[in-house]
Amino acid sequence: MMNIREKITGTSWAQTLLDELREELDVLSAAEGFQIPVEPGGWWHQYVCPEHHTELLFDPLEADAMQYKCPHGCVLSGEPYRGAWLVYKHQSLARYALQAAAVYSGTGEASYAELARTILERYARQFPLYPIHPDAQGWMLKGRAFHQALSEAIWATTLIRAYLLLKDEGLDFKSAVQPLAVFFDMLETSMAQYRQILIFERKSPQNNYTAWLNAALAGVYAATGERSKLEALISGEGGLRHHLSIGVKPDQFEFEGSTYYHVFVLRAYLIMGEMAERLGFDMKTMKGEEGQTFEGMLDILAELANDSGYLPALHDGPYQRLAYAREIAEIFEIGLAHYGKAEHVPVLAEAYRQIGSEQASSQDEFTPKAAGWRNSLEALVFGIGDTLPSSELPPRPSLWLPDSGFAVGRVNGNRLSFLADFGAHGGSHGHYDKLHVSLEHAIGGSLSPELGMVPYGSALRKSWYAGTSSHNTVSVNGQSQLETTGEAVQWSASDKAVYLWMRANDAYPGCVLQRHLFQTDAFILDWFDVVLESEATAIDWWYHGLGSFKLSIGEWEGITHSDKPSGQSAGYEYIDAHGKVAGDRRPGALLLEQQLPTGINSSIQLWLHANSNVYHVDAPGPADNPAQRMKGLLHRIEGTKATFIALYHAGEQPVELRFATGLPVGEAHYTKAEFIIDSIGNSWNCRYSNEQGLSFTKHLE
Template sequence: MSTALRSDRIAHILKEEIDKLQQAGSLSIPKEPGGWWHQYVCPHHHTELVFDDGQVDATDFACPHGCSIEGEAYRGAWLVFKHQLLARVALQAAAVYAALGEVSYARLSKRLLVEYAEQFPLYPVHPEAQSWMLKGRAFHQALTEAIWSTTLIRAYLLLRDKGVVFDGKEQAAIDVFLGLLAGSMEEYRHILIHERNNAENNYTAWLNASLSCVYAARGEQAALEALIEGQGGFKHHLSIGVKPDQFEFEGSTYYHVFVLRAYLIAAEMAQRFGIDLYAVTGAEGQSMRGMLEALAELADDQGALPALHDGPLARAPYAREIAEIAEQGLAIYGIAGLAPVLREAYRQLGAAGGEQLEALLYGTDERPQAPAAPRASRLWPDAGFVIGRVAGNPLSFLADFGEHGGSHGHYDKLHLTLMHPAQTLTPDFGMVPYGSHMRKSWFAETSSHNTVSLDGMSQAPHEGRCVRYEAANDGKSVYAWLQSTGAYEGCTMNRHLLLTDEWLLDWFQVELAEGARSIEWWMHPAFQPLTGTLEERDEVYTLRIKEKDASASAIAELKLPIIGGLVPDAGQLQLSYALGENTVVFHTALAESGDELLAVQTPGDSIDPSQPLTAVLHRRNDRRADFIHVYRADSSASIIRVSTQEIEITVPGQPESASRIQLTEDKGLIFI
């Protein structure tokens, strides 16, 4: 299909979407400002509430499990979605007009723009906003306002590009809107950059994007150039808000996409003045190309991005954002690795053929195909992530040893994600909307991640390090030695990950300076483990949650039912996980005297925490612990402890496959 034919097909699909909304009478602008979208979450099930695009108005809000929720906070959050929908419809209608030339869609887009411009001065500087927020008019947060405004102004510019004329009264209203918006965005930039000394904040990227749109709409090239070059501007933010290895400084995939999208909007506006920001690099080589390539390398084999630190595991608005940047990454930079990322985003949206506004605005049919060769292992030394991949082994791993991540970080150092082309087996389960108390009581805590905790307490916010990273020259193995000394006082944790073409070895060693404690190794599979004997246990696991800056006595508790004890056979526990039809991953744990292996019922993932999952807890009450686990696809492997620092791994039925591995002080794991 030619580009023209594909665009025409997509435009007709988008036109039908608009027609349905018009028929439902849902394209009227609310006179009330929006609140904070993160409060649109069920207080009972902690799932995001349902938003119906065709709904005209709402005062009660549906949970996917049947709850009916009422309250001003939920109403305010619903209004955020409504305002964002209407801005998107304005842009979508402008795009349909640009593609098909049907004037009624230009009129619709223009009506929405002018009505918002007239209403904007009537919204108050939001009195209901929380104290920490930079306040908006149309929303609690100026951040939400900045994002919303870029969509409206892009619609306005697209209409102007296609010859649509605004009369004197209409243009005067838009000029007032642009003036008020510019004033607040400039004020908040000053607060963030100069008063709070927080120019690297992801907020700044969006204030810049909004102002870039304002300056483009007004034709103010000098103002845009000053914004690009000045403190906290495009080039400066790229240098301080992104690590030299191309990852957003908070270590969050979601906020990486979030900031990158703002950068791309600023670049789109600059291009209107003949200024090319697409090739700009930061002080240490940071670039939009590099940020896009990082996402292509980070995605699993299906194209899904991991939910590192704060961010949703999957969510339709997020999928649209991913689609927007992936379309541009393919069209502008030709990054073939983004093709599966884009396909997965559209799959989540139920638009396998790319029948989306993002495809119409940014897409091209001249997309490079993803390379046939498997992706290599990769270390991000500044962001603190490592991926291990070996040709011939369907298993791969992703581990996190980097900075805590500030307000968007998790207490998850040395977390391990285990991936397979069929499914990711042990993902980071993401983050619920911030209005849910489970944000802090579970999803950010150490025990919800695939790492080690002590005594039911979470790690301190800290940064680990990569002691050694080595990909073998023959391509048959990759090794990462990750270390943490800041998680708990007097505690040293070393995680050794060795991936070969046969299996993955995870040797997690914990040593305390003094005293025995409950040392707890966690694994959270996304699938119910298949197991043999399960001993009944009348016991719960207690997660102790200390609020930031709270006194030692201010500790909340979350009690998790222990389903039972996992019974090993001849010193080994054998588990398996069915990831799909004819796809099984086998898990072998070395069980030594004094070890407990337990099945623990935990909340579900961040999409639906009310659907419980079963975690594996391997714990030992001691001053030192070695947690030795092996994973293999399709058939199991066995582990024998030869000595304190030496093991042997064999594959049943393949005696020639025996591998003897030693843990040394200087080199870590070595084959002997």
């Protein structure tokens, strides 16, 4: 592993980045931005605008803020915003301690060592003065410097990393030996107590909390040189090996089915591995009982990413956020240093693109501009090497995650890919989204993504983002699905075609949902059947898309207020309908175009088969900016049975959707569930093998 001085002399990027990080520290020092708050922090999830549901702005130049601004102009004050701001402040100071230690390591300038040491010493002296937090919510494991012990563990690992980096450079802490000893002792005591509660009393060792309590304790043991305690923490119940076995599924994805919490837990694992290696353990070869590894967890992220390296926001987790991008950069820099896999680079490059974009739009004048595309502290501390492999992703095969319940369809020659969710609900971080499907475009990026999750203090968390109506699936009677697990009845994938048959039997009482996805190099066919035991008011098929929609033939019809598909709950209260195409006026196939959101001169075609109303709607957008409304389609069928058929196409040649028989909507009987493909001359013909026939023709000129 390269140290920072070796990076300065051995790479073309490290010196530029070091200079920018040093300039940032100098600006903060001049603004007295390093004062340690004597108040403990609250819960960061409450740092969110109640009107626009966006994260509030944070300026580290402010030593003590009393007003908290929304990006849309709102100004808030008091609690819970004050406590949440303090979380940002405490976490930023820990990061600046690590940044100052890194700058000292690269320059040898004593003022930066003194800055890092000052932050560490002040926190060591202040920590015993924070009470066990009296305002923490009842479900939380309570911290001192924060509402949650979880936040405390994350914060503590950053401080400990700074401490160890300074120790590596030969710096002594003679003036703070006793305060630091007290800090480490108190931290060990609280983290060990909370592990006991979580693992043995609450019987929840797989919780993501456990991974972070372990990481914080590993940091303490690395700082104090207690190898035997760290060995027990690796091997014992709820320890690293055990947590890797129960907190990660055999297909290498974190058990909650959340991309964010996968990154979150992996980061804790890698920190623990870093601390263990300081005491002589080799963590690269660590394996769970069913083959789970750190390398495998990185691999699965790279396989889930779209062609730009962007990670889908499966289940709970932000759509895009600076702190999250930094976490992704950290784990993939560590991954590159240990495993050196070129296929990891695109995800790392996308994380740095997001970091650079956030910095460019920030009001803070001191943020790093960019050093190549390695533009943040994570690169200086964890990155190695001068040149990196290409950030272009080669063509990738489809991805099948049977344990976690996700599938990604990819076929060479088709610019579109799909991601389908049929697995477990995901516990407290799950969504009511069974049989949800996202679409990606190889050039244009996300077309109909998972929207991510707002901070948990927002009212939209459960009422919109976790609910069914915000996902590209089906809702019944204006209600969200029940918490359930679906199944994959059939999956097959080759370089020419992909077929997935998904089913959910318990999403609604007496209801069976079945969805078929069939992909060739020319199109993606999406066939969704719903059968109910009792009468339904409405069965709604949702498609939320980035970009804009237009009808290829005709215009949207105006609708009256009474005709709008609105409601007072389950997310319908956030839907606004602008027009419709009435089924009784337009039987057969409806052709729409979705303009790609990136602004490139291209679009995709959506053929919808329907003899019922299709509405043009808008709704809250991705979770990083809910106030930016996004467009969508709502296809509504009344009755106890419904069949929704859509065709997605992004090629140069037109694809025609036509029906070989007069298919009556809602009359699909599953006598045999299989697609048959025939190649005849210059055409591909796809037939659905039950009693109703569906025919597609594409001219391959």
